Amino acid sequence: MHADQVRAIVDRFEADVRNRTRFQLYRIDGRPATLDDAYAIQSEILARALRSGSDSVAGYKVGLTTGKMQQFCGVAEPIGGRILKSNVRASGATIRKSQFHRLGIESELALRVGKEVPALRSDTNVQDLIGCVDAIAAAFEVIDDRDADYAHLEASSIAAENSWNQGIVLGEAASPSDLGDLRGLPGRLLVNGEQSATGSSDDVMNGPLWVLAWVARFAKEAGTPLQPGQWIMTGSIIPTRFAVAGDTYSFELGSLPPVTVTIG
Template identity: 30%
Template sequence: MTTSASPAASPRSSPAASRVERAARWLVDQHLGRRPFAGFPADCAPADVGEAYAVQDAFVAMKARACGRPVGWKIALSNPAMQRFVGLDEPVAGRILQRQLVGAPARARAADYGRLLVEFEIAVELGEDLPPRAGGYSRSRVAEAVAAVRPAFELADDRGADYRTLNAHGLQLVADNAWNEGAVLGERRTDWRRLELAELDGFVAIDGQQVGAGSGRDLMGHPLDALAWLASQVSRRGLTMRAGEVAILGSLVTSKFPRPGEQLDFALEGFDRITLQVD
């Protein structure tokens, strides 16, 4: 499911904008060349979180030429311990692109990634826009915008990152679109209000052997609290989450690094099991 990015963008004028452009192009080159994860060159490293998101926006715009327009959102590092591990103090928001969003069951080729990692998520579909809003969004307000809930895999590529050094590269995770390379969506339930989302249990198996379990409460206390954080973060950046878009809200289970030939199953309570075959 991974797809190459295509570098092309118009020149920018200010030094900061020029640095953002160089950083985005450097990321595109890294992905196209299948190079191992490495820190930014000093001349284009983001200075702060705001600049890192500016790089992400530029990188996503370049990648969209090959992968289709942005149609969804993701949350990474929803756990405070993981945030501290990479030197950040809040989760990371990212985008999902059209040609990298598919339905289950799905297949992925390990050889198409530097190092494929898979996460196990609750996804929501939006039925209305969530535009910039003073004060951000509450759980109750975002709940009004949810049209459906689905189980999901996230496919990501850490390009062989050395996790012992990630505390020096937190801003790079932001800029690199939190490593997203797509998502696989399962059964769509519009009657999701009949479910207690925080109490949903999820179970992960590889080749039939259970390898992890979690629940909706692992997503920032409640999946809708995770969605409220995401909508508020997007709002602070002056952006809108659009009706019809999908948001995946973080993994219920620790990331897995599947090998060719393995089948991953994710059973989320109240939904049909979804599968991903890795070739």
């Protein structure tokens, strides 16, 4: 796509967000958008968000981390998006539902980058990547799918809109030193104190460290390699929960401090 075409698409996206227009699949000159198209659009959205100089990229999110969802959306790998520093919240935050078209929260494990993540080669032991992580936390990803029709989805269209990321809520950070390769951590979502759903950190790709390796490649190919201090959201352990005003959601993951968010 030409740069002026990308700018026109993002102009329309911004208008759609303002007008609460329902999410639509992206078409470029009458054809479905490719992932290359999507990431060009995403980069323009990000550039506009960072234009004032008052914000920065605090990390990355990963979507479509299960084979089932990848097959459903017609891709062979996950999709990525960026997390803005202004959208990072601490556990206990209140999020106003009215500020979103359709607000969803996803229960995840967040990893904080401590040092450069090496390229994953055939002889790389993925467990060694734990040495690149200096903190982990139970977390919620905040998404806005703009009332998308889940019977008709395309990975490229989701990726174009920053893979729907609207921020994160982080639980208290802990050291990963006693948790091995971060697999097998049981997760539990509670709504107003009552258990609602369960899952495991095994449910994302081949485990959280594989996600870290994928994000490192994604960020490098985008020309923005991972930096120490950035957070990586490793994918939803429990299916997306669309938020209800007045509810409080808590996510417990293994022995990590729980993360909580209230919907106002």
